[in-house]
Amino acid sequence: MRASDKAPAGAGAAVPDDVEPGDAVQIGSPVQVSRYTAAARVNHWITAVSLVLLALSGLALFHPSLFFLTGLFGGGQWTRAIHPWIGVVLFFSFAGLFLRFWKANLPAREDGVWMARISDVLSGHEERLPEIGKYNAGQKFVFWSMSALILVLITSGVVIWDQYFSVFTSIEQKRIAVLIHAAAAVFAICVWIVHVYAAIWVKGTIGAMTRGRVTGGWAWRHHRKWLRELVGSPRRAPSNDPRTITK
Amino acid sequence: MFPPIPNASVAPGAERPRFGEKDVMRRSASEVTPPAQRQTEVAKLIDVTKCIGCKACQAACLEWNNLHEEVGFNHGVYDNPMDLTPDTFTLMRFSEWDNPDTGNLEWLIRKDGCMHCEDPGCLKACPSPGAIVQYSNGIVDFIHENCIGCGYCIKGCPFNIPRISKVDHTAYKCTLCSDRVAVGQGPACQKACPTQAIVFGTKDEMKDWADFRIKDLKSRGFDKAGLYDPPGVGGTHVMYVLHHADKPHIYAGLPDNPRISPLVQAWKGVTKYVGLAMMGVAAAAGFLHYAVSGPNKVTEEDEENAEKLAGGSPPPPPPENRRSPS
Structure with a gap:
């Protein structure tokens, strides 16, 4: 049977943008849906740990009342020295995430409706929302704003990384960079709060980034278009489990 | 001649510092209660018009502070080294200026270094508690064991003074010889100056002395002679007497109207x-x-x-509000 025969209208044989390598449905009770490969999860957690360490060490130098956080890094000198290096780790780690996820985060038709009905989103009325692909507009906002902010942070960060790069810019340029760096970091931390809160609020989400799986019900409730795409255009998995539908 | 500062007393107890922790008026990244009584403000007056460019002050600074500047290169100018460094707290900067009014070539020699601002930008920018302090006598000092080497003081300073050491990763600048002043001595540079181009005393004494010098200069035809004590940083505890006080920038880029950058104010404020x-x-x-x-x-x-969807049985139809992707 050709994939398009069973797929909902419009889903052709080509893999849709929001279906990523490794995404798969395992039939059972409950249905399990593979959402993130092990590599994607490791990539995510390296980024996550770097971001938290950067926020802690950055906040320590941002406000005197948070300077005590330098104790976590072995004192002020260590905090100053290590923060930019963690930034380098974050940049490359996030670049990995970007390459993995950018395609599935391209704008889709239903994003506009989703945003227009943000009050239904916040009150948990999924039934009033359009069917959503792998990522909803909120997740896409987190993805793209983090991408932009991290680009701004690494650029402005290098300008104020005096230990190695002080000779390349003027003091006035460093003043501009340090202000941009602080402001961008504030926004990044706010976006991070939204991201973490969404994962806590929407039950069943965290498993996607720990074991790599969500339940079919979760996918049905929150990302039904993606689930339909996975079920609708099946290709037999190379694995021995004949009940796996994979991409 | 300004009366020289007498040598330090060797009487027992005279080595006791005359100011210290209890006189701290501002402390970086900290709230301090300023001392109830402020010490008499001190100041160093650098009379550019009397400077002969001998660099005795630069040598005395190296010696007193036990600094070892690396042997550099001759760039064909008198400035040596070419800029302030973590080991050069003070530097003679030589400028040749063609005076359009007289047609004279004037050789302007300014001793550059920390100005000890009343409103110190370095201290405002510093994130490390107690790495920069301001004593009530006006001296702004770096406390190296608290310095983390971030370089924020460089961004805060309107005069481009602090330098970060590549050796111990802390910031260095002129201390106004706080250790000498504490026992009643003038700074090493002042002590070494052979022409009294550098004098040291209370801020009021220095202003009076500057007035005397400016009157003298004006009587000699320098009608724009004046005192450089910029109000944008609340005044400074290192002041210049300039023959052309209407254009400080001709003295190797001395800022005409220094103030803490609004960018720094925004960063450290709002x-x-x-x-x-x-x-x-x-x-x-x-x-x-x-x-x-x-x-x-x-x-x-x-x-x-x-389960129905994955199992192939028909799941409920899409909701009405779902738009069909064409």
Whole structure:
């Protein structure tokens, strides 16, 4: 049977943008849906740990009342020295995430409706929302704003990384960079709060980034278009489990 | 001649510092209660018009502070080294200026170094508690064991003075010889100056002395002679007598109207408070939303629908409001 025969209208044989390598449905009770490969999860957690360490060490130098956080890094000198290096780790780690996820985060038709009905989103009325692909507009906002902010942070960060790069810019340029760096970091931390809160609020989400799986019900409730795409255009998995539908 | 500062007394007890921790008026990244009584403000007056460019002050500074500047290169100018460094707290800067009014070539020699601002930009920018202090006599000092080497003081300084050492990664600048002043001595540079181009005393004495010098200069035809004590930083505890006080920039780029950069003010002011508030509001909004709306849980029905869909049996049709992707 050709994939398009069973797929909902419009889903052709080509893999849709929001279906990523490794995404798969395992039939059972409950249905399990593979959402993130092990590599994607490791990539995510390296980024996550770097971001938290950067926020802690950055906040320590941002406000005197948070300077005590330098104790976590072995004192002020260590905090100053290590923060930019963690930034380098974050940049490359996030670049990995970007390459993995950018395609599935391209704008889709239903994003506009989703945003227009943000009050239904916040009150948990999924039934009033359009069917959503792998990522909803909120997740896409987190993805793209983090991408932009991290680009701004690494650029402005290098300008104020005096230990190695002080000779390349003027003091006035460093003043501009340090202000941009602080402001961008504030926004990044706010976006991070939204991201973490969404994962806590929407039950069943965290498993996607720990074991790599969500339940079919979760996918049905929150990302039904993606689930339909996975079920609708099946290709037999190379694995021995004949009940796996994979991409 | 300005009366020289007498040598230090060798009487027992004279080595006791005359100011210290209790006289700290401002402390970086900290709230301090300023001392009830402010010490008499001190100042160093650098009379550029009397300077002969001998660099005795530069040598005395190296010697007193036990600094070892690396042997550099002759760039064909008198400036040596070419800029302030972590080991050069003070530097003679030589400028040749063609005076358009007289047609004279004037050789302007300015001793550059920390100005000890009344409103110190370095201290405002510093994130490390106690790495920069300002004593009530006006001296701004770096406390190296608290310095983390971030370089924020460089961004805060309107005069481009602090330098970070590549050896111990802390910031260095002129201390106004706080250790000498504490026992009643003048700074080493002042002590070494052979022409009294550098004098040291209370700020009032220095202003009076500057007035005397400016009157003298004016009587000699330097009608724009004046005192450089810039109000943009609340005045300084290192002041210059300039023959052309209407254009300080001709003295190797001395700022005409120095002030703490508005970028630094914004970074250390509104950004700090608005930033923390934004993060707090974001976190509080999360808690509030969870408390009001509760968790968003997957229902049994969702799971059953997923099983039907995956199992091939027809799941419920898409909701009406779902637009069909054409």
